[in-house]
Every structure is written in structure tokens, then in C-alpha cells.
Amino acid sequence: MAILQISEPGQSPLPHQFKKVIGIDLGTTNSLVATVSHDGSREGEFAAVINDAEGRAMLPSVVHYASDGADFVGHQALALAAEDPYNTLASFKRLMGRSIDDIDDLQQFNVVEHNAANEQGDAAAIIRLATAAGDITPLEASAEILSSLLATAQVRLGGSIEGAVITVPAYFDDA
Secondary structure (H helix, E strand, O other): OEOOOOOOOOOOOOOOOEOOEEEEEOOOOEEEEEEEEOOOOHHHOEEEEOOOOOOOOOEEOEEEEOOOOOEEEOHHHHHHHOOOHHHEEEOHHHHOOOEHHHOOOOOOOOEEEEEEEOOOOOEEEEEEEEEOOEEEOHHHHHHHHHHHHHHHHHHHHOOOOOEEEEOOOOOOOOO
16 A cells, blocks of 8 residues: 655655555454555555454454453453453443443443543543453553554564554544
């Protein structure tokens, strides 16, 4: 995929340099990573999902925090969910950017309330989820999913990634 940098005429040293760029769909249930492949011509560019080492395109948006400090993401975490649901987080993306007061149904989560000052200086209840590894925010759990997808892309594309676009659902608000 070509990333264009806008410059004054004649000032751009490499006007159409190709870089390794990925797109990530961070989903509530499953996530995936893709890139734009090309055959050298502008007409030959196409989106391509990047499969993991086992050939799977979808990564379950699930994270397991073990008592020994190990983190498991995706398929491994999903496999551990039945035997250790307390330390396995799923569907946590719905909680990102929200306070405890914003969520109607928290029963499926091991929620720990944490108070912090928001931008207006008011105390806001930040959602933290209890696990064997300690209290985890939905943002921290999402970072585990993103890290796993990035690692897959780096292995499959052969090197470091120079840019990424991450989806944001249309229903997200200013929270």
C-alpha cells in the first residue's frame, strides 16, 4: 500500500514509497488484521486478510490472565474459558470508554470499581475487571488483542509494520 505524504512540489524525496501498513478490525467477538497487497500496478491492489500460522483469519477477542502471570489471547484464551471463566475476558470491548454508571448489565463481568477524576474534575467510576493478574481495564485487554494481531502481521509480512488503521464502530460516542 502506498502512503502519500503531502509536500511542496519537488520536495518529497520518495513520492510513492511502499510501506507495510495494516488494517485491524477490533471486534467485540472476533478480530482480524488485513493489508493491501499489490502486483506492482495500481489496478492490481486488493485487500487481503492476514491468516495466523494455523491459517485462521479470525482471532477471538478473548484474553485469559493466568495466575502465574501468563497471558493467553484468542483461540488459546477461548479454550481456557470453560475451565477458568473468572480469569477469561470476552466481550469487554463494550466497556471501553465507559464508566460503571453507563452500563446496564455488568453481571457477566468481574467488575471492580475504580474512581478517577475525569476532565471536568468529577469523580468517574472507571471499569476495571478482576483477574488473577490483577485488575485489568477494557483498554488493556484490547491492547493484548492488538498486540497479537500485530505480531501475526509482522511474522506473515516479514518485518516491522509502519502504519495501522484500527476500526471504530459507528455507535461509539464521546465516552
